Amino acid sequence: MRGVYILEFVAMFLVWLVVTVTYHVMTSGAWRHSPEGRLLMADSVLFVWVTGLVLAGVLFGDYPGDTIVGAISYALFVATGAWRLQLIVKAQRLRRRQRQEGLISVRRHRTPGP
Numbered sequence: 069m070r071g072v073y074i075l076e077f078v079a080m081f082l083v084w085l086v087v088t089v090t091y092h093v094m095t096s097g098a099w100r101h102s103p104e105g106r107l108l109m110a111d112s113v114l115f116v117w118v119t120g121l122v123l124a125g126v127l128f129g130d131y132p133g134d135t136i137v138g139a140i141s142y143a144l145f146v147a148t149g150a151w152r153l154q155l156i157v158k159a160q161r162l163r164r165r166q167r168q169e170g171l172i173s174v175r176r177h178r179t180p181g182p
Contacts, residue, residue: 074126081119088112103155110148117141 091099091112099105118141125134166172 074123077119077123077126081116081123084112084115084119088116107148107151107155110151114141114144114148117144 088109091109095105099109121137121141124131163172
């Protein structure tokens with residue numbers, strides 16, 4: 069059963085690695101020019117990093133400095149979560165301001181009746 073988990077983490081690592089490299093190549097590095105693009109790349113790199121750490125721990129066991137690397141990884145997760153929250157709040161404030169100034173219209177969604 070342990071082999072199945074290892075294979076799943078190898079697959080997860082490879083998929084996120086391909087996603088990250090593909091995103092960079094397909095956008096020709098344009099992700100660097102927007103906060104959303106940078107956040108998406110940071111999230112992708114963080115997933116590759118964490119799945120790689122898990123794989124290294126499973127395959128090779130403990131290594132010097134593994135607690136420090138783990139603590140840094142958790143701190144990066146918290147930082148990207150805070151960054152995501154900051155972007156969401158900023159975007160919603162901008163949208164609210166544009167709506168108040170009449171720059172965008174408010175679309176009401178119809179809810180289906182009985």
